[in-house]
Amino acid sequence: MFGIRYPVFLGGMAHVSRAPLVAAVSEAGGLGILASGGLRPEELEREIAEVRRRTNRPFGVNLMLMDPSAPDHAAVAARARVAAVTTGAGNPGKYMDPLKGAGIKVFPVIPAVALAVRMEKLGADGIIAEGMEAGGHIGTVTTMALVPQVVDAVRIPVVAAGGIADGRGMAAALALGAEGVQMGTRFLASEEAPVHPSYKQAVVKAGDRDTIVTGQTLGRPVRCLLNKLTKTLAQYEQEGRSPDEFEALAVGGLRRAVYDGDLDTGSLMAGQIAGLIREVLPVREIMERMVAECRTLLGRDLGF
């Protein structure tokens, strides 16, 4: 579908999946996905130009549908005729026709079977099925349970996301019927990610139980590394404090994590697989190690 060497997508992480990381993933044989969340439309345009300056390979744009600028981001992506658009945190229905009309493949990220079926009916070209072990905004079903159920419910290709960081995870996803994988946390802890070193080191240091989901009571569950901010947010929820009080602490948290490396008041979004990540590596090494391990494990011709 994309002419890429390996079926590996970069998760469209706001402020993280920017030009240097996107180009590195596409250059390494995967599909880089540029995050539009938090960008002004003209900034997204510049980022697309910067990716194209760095690589001739295909890449995509992620639309964060809760972003007030999402309609403008969609228009920019359509005009730029990027290879793919992935969407998250909402229903991309109204963007489907304009994007497909521009020749763009649309892959909604979904956390549940019913949504996947709806997206296929709306004309999605593929589905990214994301389990609740993922970082950031999540649903309630695990990757292990979600992926085979989505695979059985739709006819379009399924990409597995959430809890994957090496060749074992990739092999497991393919065994569940996925055609490929999407990874966020693993690529955040890469040399090319334009992320404060303290945030990367926090991922490297994290163990299996070092993430927490906050915002559930507000209907907006988000998984982050445990720190002073997320412990306080969890306490606020237990005490039944107002959404305004919660928001006052959370607002700007991702920027504080990514740009300032603020480990206390930053929102260090990361998946549960952070516990598996032991070092910051170059993107090419992450990719080559993973694909080699996956091939060895499955021991059959995978077509890549």
Ligand code: TUI
């Ligand atoms: O979107 C993500 N992960 C994200 S978005 C994000 S930015 C953010 N920051 C602070 C608070 C909230 C968000 C950080 N991480 N992953 C894909 C994803 N999409 N997970 C869940 C969904 C989803 C949820 C509901 C997709 C569709 C959906 O549809 C609802 C409906 O019925 O329309």
